[in-house]
Amino acid sequence: MRILGIETSCDETAAAIVERDANGRGLIRANVVLSQLDEHRAYGGVVPEIAARSHLDHLDRLIAQALEEAGSGFDDLDGIAATAGPGLIGGVMVGALTAKAIAWARGLPFIAVNHLEGHALTARLTADDPAEAAFPYLLLLVSGGHCQLLAVEGVGRYRVLGTTVDDAVGEAFDKTAKLLDLGYPGGPAVERAAERSARRRAEAGEETPRFRLPIPMRGRDDCAFSFSGLKTAVRQQLERLDTPPGEAEREDLAAAFQTNAARSIADRTARACARFTAEVAPGRPLVVAGGVAANKVIRAELARVADAAGMTFLAPPLKLCTDNAAMIAWAGAERLALGLTDGLDFRPRPRWPLADLADRAPPGAGAAAQAEAGA
CATH class of the missing domain: 3.30.420.40 (ATPase, nucleotide binding domain)
Known part of the structure; x- marks a missing residue:
């Protein structure tokens, strides 16, 4: 058809x-x-x-x-x-x-x-x-307005395993970009800034992160997400600076935010993989979709999670x-x-x-x- x-x-x-x-x-x-x-x-x-x-x-x-x-x-x-x-x-x-x-x-x-x-x-x-x-497969849906883990059991058949208690991850990326004055749209702007930070720090031989931020919800038994606190931690780091942030500070904060957002998503998804495997079926795919699925750091973290869980990882082409x-x-x-x-x-x-x-x-x-x- x-x-x-x-x-x-x-x-x-x-x-x-x-x-x-x-x-x-x-x-x-x-x-x-x-x-x-x-x-x-x-x-x-x-x-x-x-x-x-x-x-x-x-x-x-x-x-x-x-x-x-x-x-x-x-x-x-x-x-x-x-x-x-x-x-x-x-x-x-x-x-x-x-x-x-x-x-x-x-x-x-x-x-x-x-x-x-x-x-x-x-x-x-x-x-x-x-x-x-x-069908069935485990889906992580991440976008500007949505952040959910779902068991996809068929067309029209979706069971929510976990969702965000506050901001969606894409919304948190956008708000962080605005805090750091990185431009619009926020998600790609944060990713580009983080890439610049990584290159500069690698050239300088710096291994220790410049800013330490929390990893939201890590270790919890459920599959819920939260990103509001991570965004707030970025704002608090900005307020602690003695002078207005320069380009390097803003890029390093973007990198810290992206790294810990990805780690939080990976932790929550790993929990969902274990639950899905036990409740639905082992060896089924982990699928990621939505605008934030275009983020290369998040995709790499999810591929690692899927491999550890014995699941194949499926992600659509970036476009x-x-x-x-x-x-x-x-x-x-x-x-x-x-x-x-x-x-x-x-x-x-x-x-x-x-x-x-x-x-x-x-x-x-x-x-x-x-x-x-x-x-």
């Missing part, structure tokens, strides 16, 4: 064409993403009204571009999928209403996709062999970690393969937890049944 996917939940306007074959393999025919970074940079964050207007201005053109790159027309499509939540509701409505209009005009199925499910299923799109990412429409098209294809579609009266949602998808999963279909249906 061939699906048009539309993503407008935040500050990327995106359209994609993705195919899913009878064996469950995915192929991206086109994946067009227009970033709005320049429009929001002056404000230090995403302005919802500006984002929604930009989606309105550009979405039709991007859909046409995706179709052209894929060598497809609307008549070649088997369904239209769009992010219907969670996200900035103005932007979500732009994408969902556009998808509904196309579906109605062309007589095609409409699939309302949960943005988080798009991230959760991306590893099944990018795996070389569908068996590598067969598919951040928001994109290919993941939305793929989630739509996975749902359509199971006969799951939505009416044109489906209402977009600013909040839509993954746990709420249970009522939209195939009745009584666990991982084994879904795998059989998908094949």
Whole structure:
């Protein structure tokens, strides 16, 4: 099947064409993403009204571009999928209403996709062999608004093992970047500053960290996260300096923050690996998804955790970690393969937890049944 996917939940306007074959393999025919970074940079964050207007201005053109790159027309499509939540509701409505209009005009199925499910299923799109990412698997979902560990038991079937008690890790990266005046967006800015710190310290032969920060939640029995205290520790270190921080101090603090955020994530994920192995199944994959999954230090820590737990580690290519429409098209294809579609009266949602998808999963279909249906 061939699906048009539309993503407008935040500050990327995106359209994609993705195919899913009878064996469950995915192929991206086109994946067009227009970033709005320049429009929001002056404000230090995403302005919802500006984002929604930009989606309105550009979405039709991007859909046409995706179709052209894929060598497809609307008549070649088997369904239209769009992010219907969670996200900035103005932007979500732009994408969902556009998808509904196309579906109605062309007589095609409409699939309302949960943005988080798009991230959760991306590893099944990018795996070389569908068996590598067969259900069940353990998912770490890390982004600007979400930080969760979930047992993924099938399409629409997600069980939360742990979540953040305060800030999501991506939010903590953004706030730390603002504290250190590193620029926007914060996550990549902190990573670049940390890389500069590492090079400079290596050249100087410095091995002892310049700043000591806490590792949040390390050693706890649960799988919860917390990053607010780590961000506060960065601010307190800044306040202790006798003079305004120079470039070296800001880079070293960024490195300390990133290192301990990664160590905290690794500790929490290792706990979840042990629990998942005991409660669900041993030897299943550890999958990471979401914008923060593009961070190289965090990916390296998670690969080490997976290896220690006897699990394979799956991470999408960097360009598919951040928001994109290919993941939305793929989630739509996975749902359509199971006969799951939505009416044109489906209402977009600013909040839509993954746990709420249970009522939209195939009745009584666990991982084994879904795998059989998908094949």
